[in-house]
Amino acid sequence: MGPAKATDSKRVVLRRSTRRAILIWAFLAPSLLIFLLYRILPLLWNVVLSFEAWSPLKPAVFIGLDNYQEMLFDDDVFWQALWNTFGIIASAPIGIAIALGLALLVHSHIRGREVYRTIIFVSYPLMTVAVAIIWRWMFDERVGLINYAARSLHLVDKPIPFLNSFTWALPSVIAANIWQMLGFYMVIILSGLQTIPGNLYEAAGIDGANAFHRFVRITVPLLKPSLFLCFVIGMLNSVTSFDLIYVMTGGGPGRATEILITYIYKLGFNQTRFDYAAAVTVTFFILLLGITYLANRLSGGNAGAVERE
């Protein structure tokens, strides 16, 4: 960098800190652009679209709350989908409870625990479409394994058409969802368990606390952040398990397994009602935020702090 050259001297004037700032923002820019383009902008667009009457090829007209009014008062399918979504959200704690039990078991000093961990976790990273096909067939009325087992054990007289029954379709889908999420929950809980110092249990043992007390007084409180995380991620995963429902039931029979995300898809891409679908999307999003906030409060309110280090 010879100071004799005019262009170079200009570069020297650019202070080191400024150059650093430029580098940092240049590094952040591509990611920020992606999130702007595919998270922030869609969110805002959804909000705007939900107050409009619009379809491709037609100019948008501001119609105020009409979409929301239709959704809340004239749309039975929306309510059905909303309740089903709640049902799926409510199923997340069941999965987490099972995973907690399993995590405690594989956390103990037994032989082969690595193998068990692998087996329990293996379903999580697999393609949900394929998992849905497998479970669709497990629940099958004529050749499904579950009906075969139930009949062999004389639990039922005639096969249950799980996925074609209004009563059983949603629980069946939920079961498949839990089956796939179980390993994920377990891994998160295990990493939480590893942070609990062992001498805490020893001290409690000396004080005469039995296993149940140790679990309630030590394990659960110290695992709260992990459990909260499981719930939030599990909830997000479950309510967006579009592929599972699309393949297993398509939302049917009737609307028995319709959830908000499948309904939004159908509204948008089967009926080309983008504006109305946007109103449902906004409601869906507010619902998710509300539940996350509630879960955060219930977990003691400090889980977010732990999450942010």
Place this chain on the structure above:
Amino acid sequence: MMRQRRTWPIHLTLIAVSAVMLLPFYWVFKTSISGENIFSYPPNVIPRDPNPFYYVDVWYAIPFARYFLNSVIVSTITITANVVLNAMAGYALTQNFRGKGFVLLLFLSCMMIPFQATIIPAYLITGKLGLLDSYLGLSLPLFSTIICIFVYKAAFDAVPRSLIDAARVDGLSQWTIIWRVMLPLARSATATNVILSFIWSWNNFMWPLIVTRTPEMQTLPLGLARFLSYQEDSTGALYAFCIMVLAPGLLLFLMAQKEFVQGLSAGATKG
């Protein structure tokens, strides 16, 4: 400590759970090589007369190679973009700069927006960009993931300050330090990024369903769902297809299980 306790009830429980986790796979695999329990009731546990007939059948019934190629291309683009973009953003976040709090807040709030809740505008945006039915359009929304950015950030944070200072004293440029010192030390973060972005793009279903128009652009999950819709439910070919689709993910997982689990829990707790 529970060391003195008898362990057989634990083993019994875990074996039962393992059976529940593995049985579906076994049954599908068995059907894919024998196709028998479709017609026979009660089913046999051990496959009788196993043969690769259904795999060959699938190969000729659908453009498997095409789906596979599409999936590989989309996944490769996604993985490359993720590693580059996330490493850059992760590195930036280890530095102190004005507006860092804002960026962190932005990232954390973006994490709360599930992509599925943005599909309609995302579709319209992709259309405006002219990327519908293209490889770039298929992979663009997954180009950067917040969890993976934080995985890189944590790995870069763990690089000792003194090492970077020493490198600087030696006259290495910022760029060389990142390339020659930080990235090699963050190898496990890179592994996590590769694995997670592979799984996400390989398994992705909803976005390709929306964005692809022509059968030539369909990825494996789409091909599988399509095959399901025009084949009778219970054919061995469908399950052979399932196995063929599951195999790559399964293999990768078994090979890099440690990195996978580590990355997932690190990403989840630090993100």
